[in-house]
Amino acid sequence: MTLPLSNSIRAQDAKHVVHPHTNLRTQPEAEPLVITRGEGIYVIDDAGNRYLEAAAGLWCASLGFGNARIAEVAAKMLTEIGYYHIFRGAANAPAAELSAKLSAIAPEGFDHVLLQCSGSEANDTAIKLVWYYWDAKGAPQRRKIISREQSYHGTSTITSCLTGKPKFHTGYGLPFDGFLYTAMPYYYRNARPGESEQDYSTRLADELEEMILAEGPETIAAFWAEPLLGSGGAIVPPDGYYEKIQAVLAKYDILFVADEVICGFARTGEMWGSQTYGMRPDMITCAKALSAAMQPISAVLIGERVFEQMKVQSDRFGSFTHGYTYAGHPVAAAVALEVLKIYEEMDLVGHVKALEPGFLAGFEALKDHPLVGDSGGVGLIGAVEIVADKETRAMHPPELKVMQIFEERASRNGLITRIIGNRIALSPPQIITAAEVEEMFARLRRALDETAQAIA
Numbered sequence: 001m002t003l004p005l006s007n008s009i010r011a012q013d014a015k016h017v018v019h020p021h022t023n024l025r026t027q028p029e030a031e032p033l034v035i036t037r038g039e040g041i042y043v044i045d046d047a048g049n050r051y052l053e054a055a056a057g058l059w060c061a062s063l064g065f066g067n068a069r070i071a072e073v074a075a076k077m078l079t080e081i082g083y084y085h086i087f088r089g090a091a092n093a094p095a096a097e098l099s100a101k102l103s104a105i106a107p108e109g110f111d112h113v114l115l116q117c118s119g120s121e122a123n124d125t126a127i128k129l130v131w132y133y134w135d136a137k138g139a140p141q142r143r144k145i146i147s148r149e150q151s152y153h154g155t156s157t158i159t160s161c162l163t164g165k166p167k168f169h170t171g172y173g174l175p176f177d178g179f180l181y182t183a184m185p186y187y188y189r190n191a192r193p194g195e196s197e198q199d200y201s202t203r204l205a206d207e208l209e210e211m212i213l214a215e216g217p218e219t220i221a222a223f224w225a226e227p228l229l230g231s232g233g234a235i236v237p238p239d240g241y242y243e244k245i246q247a248v249l250a251k252y253d254i255l256f257v258a259d260e261v262i263c264g265f266a267r268t269g270e271m272w273g274s275q276t277y278g279m280r281p282d283m284i285t286c287a288k289a290l291s292a293a294m295q296p297i298s299a300v301l302i303g304e305r306v307f308e309q310m311k312v313q314s315d316r317f318g319s320f321t322h323g324y325t326y327a328g329h330p331v332a333a334a335v336a337l338e339v340l341k342i343y344e345e346m347d348l349v350g351h352v353k354a355l356e357p358g359f360l361a362g363f364e365a366l367k368d369h370p371l372v373g374d375s376g377g378v379g380l381i382g383a384v385e386i387v388a389d390k391e392t393r394a395m396h397p398p399e400l401k402v403m404q405i406f407e408e409r410a411s412r413n414g415l416i417t418r419i420i421g422n423r424i425a426l427s428p429p430q431i432i433t434a435a436e437v438e439e440m441f442a443r444l445r446r447a448l449d450e451t452a453q454a455i456a
């Protein structure tokens with residue numbers, strides 16, 4: 001039963017809203033999911049159906065949905081000032097306090113914070129900083145950027161190029177020259193029979209080195225990686241991967257940028273995915289859980305090596321010629337600062353670490369399910385991979401629409417997940433409890449059972 005108000009919303013939506021990542025021809029006829037309220041890790045639609053939101057929206061709603069404390073902070077800042085910028089030496093208290101706090105919780109050596117509004121903007125800006133750095137160093141020919149196949153880093157013009165999924169290039173005449181994609185670390189599907197995780201990592205590092213040598217090391221500016229591939233399928237890297245990749249980067253003096261837009265703020269069990277996997281990046285980009293997704297804000301955390309050269313460029317050109325109107329927005333910054341306070345109070349890292357064994361046990365238990373091939377994760381992020389044959393790991397034929405059937409069954413069981421190809425990713429709000437983790441896996445199993453029945 002839908003309410004009249006919703007009908008008018010549906011009509012307006014169908015006629016006027018251009019939906020991202022959606023078929024624009026069929027969307028107006030489709031029944032949209034109209035979420036009207038949230039309570040903790042649950043969202044409620046306009047017909048009163050309650051869903052356990054196991055994707056945290058778009059991997060971002062770390063504190064769940066609806067938060068009176070955050071609302072108060074935002075209202076106070078809106079009342080006091082509403083807006084002011086941080087250009088040309090202007091400062092505001094929330095932006096200053098947030099930057100100091102971020103530096104304090106960042107891995108050591110990230111004392112400089114460039115506030116932006118989205119994950120795409122943060123990565124976009126970090127690409128400019130990479131080029132700025134090499135220009136300052138007298139090596140402007142170092143332009144090429146290497147990311148991984150199937151990676152996702154945003155959809156601005158330049159971050160679409162950084163993103164390693166061809167569907168984000170097609171039709172736009174992208175990528176621009178100078179964006180290269182090395183293999184993604186996907187042990188379950190791409191390792192050779194009998195190859196150990198360490199050997200697979202060695203092979204990927206060798207492939208990266210071959211690419212660098214073929215292109216000319218003096219032309220490579222930076223390597224970009226998410227600690228674990230989020231939108232690439234919630235895929236955990238194999239043992240030894242970053243250690244071996246970083247040895248290659250160091251050998252050719254290539255900058256390393258960690259995209260922590262999903263992994264930042266304890267998603268992988270440490271405050272940063274870089275800490276979980278022993279990564280030593282020159283810059284870190286973060287967004288999403290920075291404000292628990294309650295305001296659009298992101299940040300580039302800049303290490304000393306890069307910041308020194310930004311100062312050199314400021315001397316040369318008179319100023320750092322980059323910045324957005326809403327960078328350091330006082331309302332967004334105040335919200336993010338409050339979110340970081342909440343993380344401290346709830347001991348976010350400790351909370352995720354305490355939940356991790358139960359979360360991973362849920363994935364382990366699903367390995368016996370007839371539809372499940374790969375199953376696992378880290379911290380509070382992971383995925384199950386749906387296969388037609390557990391032995392050969394063959395996938396179902398697309399015409400069976402198995403993932404669509406699953407999504408519909410999950411919805412009927414009050415569960416929202418993130419579907420990526422034949423993988424079902426879970427990244428629930430970090431406020432989830434141990435009992436709710438169990439409930440999430442119970443709903444997932446029911447949806448999988450019903451999917452298996454439907455395709456039998």
Ligand code: PLP
Pocket residue numbers: 058118119120121123152153154155226230231259260261262287288
């Ligand atoms: N980087 C990663 C790893 C992401 O997952 C995303 C978005 O999902 C982005 C960057 C882009 O962030 P935004 O959508 O805020 O531009």
